[in-house]
Amino acid sequence: MGGSPSSPQYESCHVVIIGAGYGGVSCALKLDRYCKVTLIDAKDYFHHSVGALRAVVEPSFLKMTLIPYDNLLSYGTFKHDCVCRLNISEKKVFLQNEEIKFDYIVLACGSSVPFPGNY
Numbered sequence: 001m002g003g004s005p006s007s008p009q010y011e012s013c014h015v016v017i018i019g020a021g022y023g024g025v026s027c028a029l030k031l032d033r034y035c036k037v038t039l040i041d042a043k044d045y046f047h048h049s050v051g052a053l054r055a056v057v058e059p060s061f062l063k064m065t066l067i068p069y070d071n072l073l074s075y076g077t078f079k080h081d082c083v084c085r086l087n088i089s090e091k092k093v094f095l096q097n098e099e100i101k102f103d104y105i106v107l108a109c110g111s112s113v114p115f116p117g118n119y
Contacts, residue, residue, distance in 0.1 A: 008034050040078075048065045
């Protein structure tokens with residue numbers, strides 16, 4: 001998860017992304033080289049749900065549906081934690097045992113819908 005790049009922009013901006021699903025991961029990967037990124041999620045792995053059906057038929061694909069976050073970012077950091085509180089005016093995210101200051105916040109918590117047919 002590495003050190004900081006030599007770009008002066010990196011030190012001037014800290015983006016915290018809450019939620020590491022498709023949207024959060026995509027955003028973190030695109031910003032990783034340009035600013036300090038902290039990605040936060042309650043899970044320590046990404047579940048590629050689209051590939052889950054393939055894994056049912058071909059179990060060797062199971063390892064490709066669960067992707068750990070620990071080596072995702074080249075420069076940014078990943079926090080395996082739950083967000084307890086968010087203070088927009090103070091620009092702080094409060095985790096269970098830590099608070100993180102930010103310049104910009106991305107809320108990529110996703111949504112939940114009932115499984116097809118369970119309405």
